[in-house]
Amino acid sequence: MNSGRLQERLFRGGGGTYDDSVPLPQPPPWRRPRLDDEALQQRPYLIGEKQVEVVNAALRLRRPLLVTGDPGTGKSSLAHAVAAELGLGPVLVWPVNTRATLTDALYRYDAIGRLRERQDGTDDIGSFVRLGPLGTALATQHERRPRLLLIDELDKSDLDLPNDLLFVLEEGEFTIPELARLPAEQAEVAVHVQGSQEKVRVRQGTVRCQDFPFVVITSNGEREFPAAFLRRCIRLELPRPGRAQLEGIVRAHFAEDLDQLEAQWARVQDLIQVFADRRNLGGLATDQLLHAVHLLQQGVQPEAEHLREAVLRELRSGGAR
Template identity: 85%
Template structure:
């Protein structure tokens, strides 16, 4: 790893020209792009009680509704489960106020198909792609169920949680555009999300072979309907304490523990400062990891201007 020496600057901000002797240091492990199809391998640590709740949801094959303050690792939990259990790349549905159930199930390019028909082709499957929820129901990963992350459901339209109930409970859905086809076109191959794979759909209906494991995150910005909550296993992620934060830091910097040990008194001071500032307005664990990475590279994250940039409370600038 190219370690930045103390006080060495990458960007000088003095109007100078490009200097090819300045080497860019490697990014933190969690900021390195993954290869196609590669599952996340970022270390993830939670308490024993939380692990038991996750396992209950896995055994019951019920959606896991994860709540907690921003930065407690709600979304990361889904990637950790998928990596540890070999469920393949996580299928992610990031929810916003415009999200609809249909978007998560499939997308149909009606205009593209119309133009193709004008050219004499009529393969409707080429103009259809399953969304993250549709793919989770229609596919397996090496014989195992897929993992679907429905991220920040509390940002959705009020009706979306109820719209999800039938699909999550029954594990099936119908594509009207395919259901209307003639008997001679009863079986259609459609694309899935995240790969070149196609699945065959008969009579417009997709049924899962095995229920996917669904992780739903919420920042607690709204209440969900009782019928929806009844079908979920609920997990509240607490903010990690100092001892757990030390374990998280050691896990994320396992490749450089020897160097980290020489800096450990300063790392502990960062952890103390982090926990104190977190009580004022909320901080995400990622922010502590960023500060430790800068410290490891010879930067002084304790300096006031960097502390305000890297360890700024989420209540002052928003955050997930």
């Protein structure tokens, strides 16, 4: 596609029909459908040597890794990078909000569905129990390796949730009361897990891990956590990437189009400088820079004021405009 064609507007806002001679451009790699394990291994993730050492300490100690830092510094992406590199299987994700409870992360029991089945003359209770992301992380492994659980934005949770997590993360087990109450002849029940058709067998209502999962917990620093919770975690602060690291991140994410990137490198460097200046004033996420570079490669001018305000707008109020 030539540069003139790239600069044509896809949406013109004037009514009429779409000109199908202008193809829709491909989205950037990070906005394409979920990648499989092999593709994830090729996804770039740049991190400093000191941060790598902290991650390895958490892996060796098999303690939860509490990752903090500004939005967009790659806290959640770190979990996916570790799982892909170590072959820990698809990341189990627990996105936390103010309504999140420990029980929801451990399992769900469909009591109404089971009641209907019993009325039909059958009673397979295991079909109505599905382990949540935390329950699945404790109950399953991936090719003889532990699973990786991402507890995303724990600082958004109810005040009691971090303390509620302590026993489960420390002991690696939990009880499903609905199964624990079953008679002796039903001591072992097969239940569903998250993210696959696999079932695991639960004895006497207790899920107990064979190997502690690797847990990555992210926080935007919106509140403090209890001391008892913090001492059970290995803490990692992800710093804002500097100019050199930003350049490396851009090159890594646009590795498929390096020739085009190099041809526009002077403009890309200007974008990086604009990004760094605005980030210092009002906070920006690194993916906003990547968005601006992608638009540049599509023939759009992200330096234009109205687009700069849309794509590189500060995340915190009070930043310069």
